[in-house]
Amino acid sequence: MSKTYGYVRVSTREQNEERQMIALHNFPVLPENIYMDKQSGKDFNRPKYQKLLKKLKKKDILVVKSIDRLGRNYKEILDQWRYLTKTKEVYIVVLDMPLLDTRKSNDLIGTLIADIVLQLLSYVAETERENIKQRQAEGIAAAKARGVKFGRPNKKVPVNFYKVYKRWHYKKISGREAARQLGVSYSTFMKWAGCADRTSDRIKK
Numbered sequence: 001m002s003k004t005y006g007y008v009r010v011s012t013r014e015q016n017e018e019r020q021m022i023a024l025h026n027f028p029v030l031p032e033n034i035y036m037d038k039q040s041g042k043d044f045n046r047p048k049y050q051k052l053l054k055k056l057k058k059k060d061i062l063v064v065k066s067i068d069r070l071g072r073n074y075k076e077i078l079d080q081w082r083y084l085t086k087t088k089e090v091y092i093v094v095l096d097m098p099l100l101d102t103r104k105s106n107d108l109i110g111t112l113i114a115d116i117v118l119q120l121l122s123y124v125a126e127t128e129r130e131n132i133k134q135r136q137a138e139g140i141a142a143a144k145a146r147g148v149k150f151g152r153p154n155k156k157v158p159v160n161f162y163k164v165y166k167r168w169h170y171k172k173i174s175g176r177e178a179a180r181q182l183g184v185s186y187s188t189f190m191k192w193a194g195c196a197d198r199t200s201d202r203i204k205k
Contacts (some may be wrong), residue, residue, distance in 0.1 A: 002059040004029050007052060008036040009069045020065045023095050027063050041072035042129075044080055058089040061103070066096040067121045074126030081118055097121065157192055158182050165196050 006029035008020040017036060024034055037046040044050075056062060062084065064070050071077045084090045085102055094100035099117045161182060168178040168189075179189035 002061065003057070004033060004061040004063060005052060005056065006034040006063045007049065007069065008034060008065075009041055009046070009049075010036075010038050011040055012038055020069060023065045024063055027093070027095070029063055041068065041070075043073060044071060044076055053088075056084070056088055056090050059091065061091045061093060063093045063095065065094075067094050067100065067118070068125045070094075072125050072129050074122045077122040077125070078119065155184060155188060158184075161192060162196070165193055168193065169197075 004027070006024035006027070008017050008024065010017045010020070017038075021034070025031070035048040035052040037048045039046045052062075067077065071080065081092065084092060091103045092100065093103065097117065100114055100121075102114060164173075164178045164181050167173045168175060173181075175190060175193070176186050178193075179186045182189060184192075
């Protein structure tokens with residue numbers, strides 16, 4: 001006897017699966033048959049999805065709210081769709097797109113329509129993902145051009161740095177002891193010390 005399963009995916013930024021859960025419950029999918037990942041859709045290496053794959057048997061039904069919940073990588077969505085429908089012989093239902101319901105696509109025309117719609121939607125999802133990345137990169141570049149600084153601000157060098165630095169330079173104390181006296185990490189002290197060394201070398205030249 002075939003079973004109906006649901007798959008929900010939210011990114012770690014969204015943290016909101018309620019709309020997807022309500023849609024699957026209304027289909028209906030039993031709560032114990034719903035698998036959820038809180039992870040990016042860039043690939044299919046997700047623990048709950050992989051667990052679901054092992055559960056799916058021939059003629060089972062897999063329900064997702066939208067195609068981008070299944071994934072966001074154009075090529076991998078197509079590969080996964082073919083694997084589910086051709087190899088595992090599972091039916092897929094995409095609730096937001098009735099044409100992507102393989103229960104109704106047993107004839108040649110139905111299969112052709114589903115394949116065309118799938119490729120179009122997958123392409124749109126992948127293109128939007130690339131556009132978001134491009135907009136982020138352009139936004140960062142524009143902000144840098146305006147003088148906006150990213151990352152942690154540089155720690156201010158204490159007034160007693162050169163006194164401690166000289167003691168370290170003449171091997172009177174260790175680098176870790178110097179860092180402790182300045183109240184910074186060892187790596188921070190060594191970075192400051194390196195800058196001081198280079199400054200001293202330029203002065204000597």
